[in-house]
């Protein structure tokens with residue numbers, strides 16, 4: 001299957017052949033340079049042959065008969081059959097000798113002397129000769145395909161893990177004198193399958209291995225979406241080196257990292273959730289089915305803070321003059337797309353002294369070696385899980401840090417900092433055990449694309465080929481990010497279910513759900529299925545996965561149940577109050593301009609932010625609002641100081657009624673709330689008012705350089 005890929009097309013391909021081989025751990029060692037806007041260094045990947053491979057080894061003959069030719073062409077030496085049936089049990093019961101049988105007589109011996117550097121080979125392989133879908137090239141070498149885009153790959157080599165001091169304890173082989181591919185792969189296998197209780201030792205050995213010398217360059221080639229690596233003579237995933245090191249650097253325009261400045265105008269860089277996840281940050285396996293752990297050492301100028309989605313609360317280590325390094329790790333296997341990094345000149349917000357006492361009481365509960373026995377409460381692959389640690393399960397507030405640009409320090413101290421502990425506590429009471437031991441909160445720059453996170457989801461996003469590669473439908477369509485219908489529907493569906501079942505039943509179920517599925521990939525169907533199985537018959541009231549899908553997902557427009565709820569909602573107290581205020585405003589708007597002062601002025605009630613949104617939405621339905629009314633609205637509710645949701649409606653009113661005096665509010669919104677601002681650009685342009693179009697063009701000129709790429713594309717299309 002040759003996929004002719006065009007980066008401008010909508011669908012996002014996931015190229016990694018995860019059915020054949022899986023990354024179990026990444027070790028990143030990177031330097032961040034703001035001058036050149038490049039992140040460069042090395043990544044070491046540790047592999048295990050994939051599920052597909054294991055399945056085949058379990059019953060080679062049967063599988064080969066029933067599956068396609070494609071599967072059979074993936075050469076499988078028969079002697080492997082028994083020892084590799086289950087890689088986990090294999091690890092402790094069999095040794096290097098069994099493994100050696102697999103490749104007997106079929107190996108490339110060049111690996112033995114630990115060096116087959118060949119400048120000609122290292123120059124790469126021809127992409128025309130090797131297809132991206134690696135399952136089907138007969139007697140050719142095994143091809144490792146990693147998701148990779150906008151990266152400069154400099155070199156790929158096999159890592160000589162056997163050279164790490166003390167690592168021979170993982171081999172249990174008397175024949176240590178012969179260092180071979182089998183031995184190295186055996187070491188990696190033992191290392192990646194260590195029990196969860198030995199996570200610390202495992203991390204240390206991963207780090208040690210990542211520093212080990214190379215033992216031969218590997219051939220590689222890149223195309224738009226992937227990095228392809230092979231080793232001459234290594235014909236299966238089993239034969240392929242299980243630890244490889246890649247030297248590479250990012251490109252300033254790469255779409256996984258955004259180089260920009262924070263609200264104080266200081267440079268910063270961060271990874272973003274869309275549209276192509278992390279493949280322009282490091283070569284990886286993007287399909288979420290490839291769950292792995294990682295550790296990373298990142299160096300930057302000492303004035304910068306380096307934050308990552310790690311489990312430890314890293315502190316900087318001063319290196320040479322003016323440079324510091326930060327080390328983070330995770331022990332819970334997760335999709336590579338969940339790796340995040342942000343580097344900037346942010347300040348850590350410290351709580352006021354009075355609050356400090358409470359916060360100091362939360363002790364960081366990092367996984368300890370003794371606490372984790374695999375007791376069977378967990379359905380995920382083994383890792384040091386907090387759900388198995390009694391003191392972690394009762395921890396309501398996990399340790400957290402808050403980072404913000406200098407200019408937002410005041411606002412953070414005043415409002416945000418106090419909100420975090422009650423929010424964490426509420427999350428614990430509703431959902432149960434916090435899955436992570438700690439949390440870093442960062443106030444992201446204005447161009448952060450907050451509307452389109454979390455892709456790809458589980459592998460069911462598109463057709464998955466036999467090699468594990470797939471395509472995410474419309475994954476690259478820049479407008480797709482701004483379609484919020486699915487998020488909104490999801491929100492209202494959950495609310496609907498909570499109302500239908502009652503809070504007690506619903507929240508008890510949520511806790512059970514989190515407990516059952518934590519650490520695993522799930523689909524919406526899994527959630528609904530489990531929900532319906534868990535509620536008593538009498539409460540189920542005709543609900544089924546099928547009719548929920550029909551009413552909420554497959555139908556267009558506002559789902560039926562929601563329309564009924566909307567009517568009922570209009571009766572509720574808060575909404576009634578808003579309606580009364582709307583009536584007052586309409587009266588105010590109708591009054592003639594000249595009017596005696598002494599006539600009774602309307603007295604307006606105080607409204608909550610959500611009520612304000614509703615009020616402004618009602619007023620948006622009015623055909624005309626005169627400038628006097630708009631000015632009065634602005635003053636009554638201090639609209640320019642409200643949150644972004646309220647200001648967004650306020651800006652819509654300004655645009656609709658061409659209220660020129662407040663155009664500055666629109667300009668500010670377009671610059672400070674860029675993700676939401678995209679809709680406003682559309683409204684400004686649709687008005688066909690020259691002055692409004694000028695506002696749009698001027699703001700775009702000011703922000704387009706920092707604007708997130710798909711937002712910029714969408715806006716540019718509207719403007720020109």
Ligand SMILES: [Zn+2]
Nearest residue numbers: 378385387519
């Ligand atoms: Zn668990």
